[in-house]
Amino acid sequence: MQSNAALEYDYSIAKLFTYTTILFGFLGMLVGTLIAAQMAFPELNYLIGEYGTFSRLRPIHTNTVVFGFTVSGIFATWYYVGQRVLKVSMAESKFLMAIGKIHFWLYFVGALVATVSLLLGYSQSHEYAQYEWPIDIVIVLIWILWGISIFGIVGIRREKSLYISLWYYIACFLGVSMLYLFNNISVPTYFLTDGLGSVMHSVSMYSGTNDALVQWWYGHNAVAFGFTVPIVAMIYYFLPKESGQAIYSYKLSLLSFWGLMFVYLWAGSHHLLWSTVPDWMQTMGSAFSIVLILPSWGSAINMLLTMKGEWNQLTENPLIKFMVLASTFYMLSTLEGPIQAIKSVNAIAHFTDWIPGHVHDGVLGWVVFMIMSALFHMVPRMFKREIYSKKLIEVQFWIQTVAVVLYFTSMWIAGITQGMMWRAVDEYGNLMYSFIDTVTVLHPYYAIRALSGVLYLTGFLIFAYNMYKSMTSSKQLTEEPQFKTPMA
Amino acid sequence: MDIRELQGYASFFMTIFLVIMLYGYIIYLYRSEKRGDRDYEKYGNIALDDEVTSTPVEDKPASQRE
Amino acid sequence: MFHWLEKNPFFFSVAVFVVISFAGLIEIVPNFAEASRPLVGMKPRTVLQLAGKNVYVKDNCMSCHSQLIRPFKSETDRYGDYSLSGEYAYDRPFLWGSKRTGPDLHRIGNYRTTDWHENHMFNPSEIVPGSIMPAYKHQFTNLADIETAYAEAVTVKNVFNTPYADDLIGTRAGWDAYKPKVLAEAKAIADNMKNKDVKDAVANGEVPEIVAIIAYLNSLK
Numbered sequence: 015m016q017s018n019a020a021l022e023y024d025y026s027i028a029k030l031f032t033y034t035t036i037l038f039g040f041l042g043m044l045v046g047t048l049i050a051a052q053m054a055f056p057e058l059n060y061l062i063g064e065y066g067t068f069s070r071l072r073p074i075h076t077n078t079v080v081f082g083f084t085v086s087g088i089f090a091t092w093y094y095v096g097q098r099v100l101k102v103s104m105a106e107s108k109f110l111m112a113i114g115k116i117h118f119w120l121y122f123v124g125a126l127v128a129t130v131s132l133l134l135g136y137s138q139s140h141e142y143a144q145y146e147w148p149i150d151i152v153i154v155l156i157w158i159l160w161g162i163s164i165f166g167i168v169g170i171r172r173e174k175s176l177y178i179s180l181w182y183y184i185a186c187f188l189g190v191s192m193l194y195l196f197n198n199i200s201v202p203t204y205f206l207t208d209g210l211g212s213v214m215h216s217v218s219m220y221s222g223t224n225d226a227l228v229q230w231w232y233g234h235n236a237v238a239f240g241f242t243v244p245i246v247a248m249i250y251y252f253l254p255k256e257s258g259q260a261i262y263s264y265k266l267s268l269l270s271f272w273g274l275m276f277v278y279l280w281a282g283s284h285h286l287l288w289s290t291v292p293d294w295m296q297t298m299g300s301a302f303s304i305v306l307i308l309p310s311w312g313s314a315i316n317m318l319l320t321m322k323g324e325w326n327q328l329t330e331n332p333l334i335k336f337m338v339l340a341s342t343f344y345m346l347s348t349l350e351g352p353i354q355a356i357k358s359v360n361a362i363a364h365f366t367d368w369i370p371g372h373v374h375d376g377v378l379g380w381v382v383f384m385i386m387s388a389l390f391h392m393v394p395r396m397f398k399r400e401i402y403s404k405k406l407i408e409v410q411f412w413i414q415t416v417a418v419v420l421y422f423t424s425m426w427i428a429g430i431t432q433g434m435m436w437r438a439v440d441e442y443g444n445l446m447y448s449f450i451d452t453v454t455v456l457h458p459y460y461a462i463r464a465l466s467g468v469l470y471l472t473g474f475l476i477f478a479y480n481m482y483k484s485m486t487s488s489k490q491l492t493e494e495p496q497f498k499t500p501m502a
Numbered sequence: 503m504d505i506r507e508l509q510g511y512a513s514f515f516m517t518i519f520l521v522i523m524l525y526g527y528i529i530y531l532y533r534s535e536k537r538g539d540r541d542y543e544k545y546g547n548i549a550l551d552d553e554v555t556s557t558p559v560e561d562k563p564a565s566q567r568e
Numbered sequence: 569m570f571h572w573l574e575k576n577p578f579f580f581s582v583a584v585f586v587v588i589s590f591a592g593l594i595e596i597v598p599n600f601a602e603a604s605r606p607l608v609g610m611k612p613r614t615v616l617q618l619a620g621k622n623v624y625v626k627d628n629c630m631s632c633h634s635q636l637i638r639p640f641k642s643e644t645d646r647y648g649d650y651s652l653s654g655e656y657a658y659d660r661p662f663l664w665g666s667k668r669t670g671p672d673l674h675r676i677g678n679y680r681t682t683d684w685h686e687n688h689m690f691n692p693s694e695i696v697p698g699s700i701m702p703a704y705k706h707q708f709t710n711l712a713d714i715e716t717a718y719a720e721a722v723t724v725k726n727v728f729n730t731p732y733a734d735d736l737i738g739t740r741a742g743w744d745a746y747k748p749k750v751l752a753e754a755k756a757i758a759d760n761m762k763n764k765d766v767k768d769a770v771a772n773g774e775v776p777e778i779v780a781i782i783a784y785l786n787s788l789k
Contacts, residue, residue, distance in 0.1 A: 052700075052702075053669070053700060056693070056702060059703075067627070068631070068632070068702055069629060069702070070628060072631040073628060073631070135626035135627065135628075136626075137625055137628060139630060139661045139663060141666060165577065168577045169577075175575055176574065176580070181580070184577070184581060184584065185584050188581060188584055188585050188588070189584075189588055192588065192592075196592075201723055203716065203719040203720050203722075203723040204719065206719075206722070206723045206726060206727065207719040207722050207738035207739075208738055208739050208740060209740075210716070210718060210722070210738065210740065210743055211713060211715040211717070211719035211720070212713060212719075215622075215716045215719070217723055217724055218660040220600075221656070221657055221658060221659055221660045221662070222604060222653065222655075222656025222658070222659045222662050223603040223604070223653045223656055223662070224599070224600055224603050225659070225660065225661050225662040226656075226664055227595075227596050227603070229661075229662070231591075231592055231595070231596055268574075275587045276590070279588050279589075279590070279591035279592060282595075283595065285666065288638040288640075289636055289638070290603075290636075290651055290653035290656070291603070292599060292603075295595060295599070361640065364638075365666070366667075366668070369666065369667065370667070436642055436646075437640065438642075439642065443641075444645075445642060445645050445646060449646070449671040450696050450697075450699060453669070453670075453698065453699070454698040
């Protein structure tokens with residue numbers, strides 16, 4: 015297809031991040047399945063001594079899927095999509111290639127060190143920002159390298175207009191930078207005390223209620239700029255490209271972008287309803303959470319309408335199926351979130367399993383499905399081989415879809431059951447249940463959830479096998495497919 | 503004026519300002535398309551036709567447009 | 569006028585940054601001074617309690633336990649008075665948690681004793697049948713890092729003016745002079761415990777993690 019052999023997109027960095035996406039995806043989901051099983055069968059807490067308890071492993075699960083799997087997926091797709099929508103190859107700049115390589119290796123080594131630090135118990139105890147200060151510094155460096163890579167390649171672009179996916183990648187870069195920096199400001203104790211105690215230890219810059227505010231401003235928006243913004247960037251590129259249909263309304267995509275940017279950041283305080291943060295702030299969080307439905311659904315509906323008149327592709331192409339289901343789960347979870355942010359609903363839902371249920375229908379159904387279909391689309395083009403097996407994709411699709419449904423239904427029931435039991439009173443106004451009653455009743459739901467974890471992990475292993483075969487031994491392609499990804 | 507009051511005014515006027523900007527943007531998008539200045543929908547093709555050798559949808563620098 | 573923003577990556581980034589930082593500026597920053605005021609007469613945690621807090625963080629108790637009693641009758645009946653902002657003024661980090669797989673702990677010091685914690689941490693399901701909490705037997709043998717806790721107290725005193733007494737000095741000599749106070753506090757806890765190894769360790773001038781975390785849990789009132 016290309017007459018000029020010297021000018022080709024360079025996918026070497028994208029390939030490296032593809033490997034880590036699969037590796038960290040597997041590890042993160044493995045730990046997730048283990049801790050889900052621990053809640054149903056507590057004996058599983060003692061497999062590796064003090065390092066194997068639920069409490070020590072939970073941050074490893076969350077951080078591996080967030081900073082391992084998802085961020086790898088973001089980088090992998092960035093190093094693929096970025097070049098293509100700007101119509102410039104990374105190979106045209108030695109500098110950018112070098113930055114890309116340093117970026118990957120620092121990221122990979124950093125991720126391993128960070129995981130070990132959590133296993134050993136070094137933690138700042140901010141959810142999704144547990145890493146202690148030396149690791150934070152490495153993370154900031156990795157992020158700066160990514161920024162250089164983004165703005166570097168934007169600087170030498172041929173396509174002058176920035177495609178909507180790029181807007182989202184840039185927003186992801188800026189948003190995470192701001193949030194991560196402010197939430198992780200801390201004072202290392204070692205240097206201010208003439209070398210007393212552990213070098214790793216630090217105290218948070220903020221205290222009490224302020225710390226909570228900053229943390230959930232971060233926590234909520236890390237979801238925004240890690241699990242929503244870059245994933246929307248992916249679907250705005252991969253769905254049109256895979257289906258051969260341009261975005262239904264490009265103008266709507268621009269409007270949704272600015273809407274999302276403005277509204278999302280206000281909603282963080284819905285994590286702190288009924289807490290000690292000021293009332294007006296809680297109300298603001300609730301209100302903006304509802305408003306947030308608009309820009310979220312703006313993107314999702316835009317995606318579904320892109321397939322207008324082309325729904326036959328849903329039966330013919332399993333990647334389209336993944337992406338359409340991903341948009342649907344995105345709609346589900348962006349509706350569920352605002353419902354939970356209503357103060358009276360939150361009074362029941364907060365602190366219960368409904369919250370992990372909500373997180374997981376978003377993450378398993380939207381984020382992981384989208385990243386997997388992005389990799390399915392990229393790998394044949396990067397390795398110049400077709401996908402090893404369409405049948406395996408179909409099998410994987412159904413196993414994982416059943417797993418997600420089992421996950422969120424069991425957690426909805428568990429959460430609402432427990433929330434209601436906590437507040438149940440008898441005719442004299444006394445509490446009806448002791449706390450432990452509300453735990454033992456959840457056993458069947460925890461068991462179902464563990465089963466759904468096993469199913470999802472199985473699906474992911476099928477995915478990893480299919481990827482491995484597609485990279486190494488499936489039929490070679492003579493030229494790059496334009497739209498639909500070829501598969502055997 | 504204490505910081506509370508300042509916060510109230512800042513929040514109020516910034517919100518109004520941003521709402522005006524957003525609506526202005528919507529009007530701008532549709533008007534510029536109606537006038538024929540710009541076809542926003544063609545940018546959707548950036549994703550579809552993305553070979554390194556393909557012609558950019560828009561390759562003139564900003565200063566030379568129109 | 570907007571088109572220029574769409575094509576110029578620098579101004580585009582600035583615009584995105586302005587739009588996303590707006591919420592934080594309006595919502596969070598102005599409340600800082602107000603929300604960080606401690607309750608009248610509140611004392612910061614002792615060095616041993618801080619060491620216990622660090623064990624709480626290390627074993628990540630907050631993944632299953634909250635420290636935030638919401639203003640509902642069902643919660644005040646179960647856990648005690650609802651939480652006030654000023655009670656957290658010295659907490660770095662805050663440990664409200666986001667999930668109650670186990671009960672809230674914000675006032676656990678009011679209704680559980682050293683003895684209860686000792687037995688419960690060693691084997692939770694023996695004390696509370698049906699409990700799914702893992703046993704934390706390693707806390708009986710691991711030593712708490714009281715030196716780091718001391719460094720933390722000195723740091724918050726110097727940097728954030730947390731009202732600690734003047735005998736906290738950020739030098740090796742300062743720590744050597746202060747250490748007996750921490751050990752005395754640990755001994756008071758260990759006296760109420762039964763585990764022989766823990767008692768021996770404390771007698772030898774060491775502080776097992778379990779002693780520190782019990783000191784911390786007892787201070788949650």
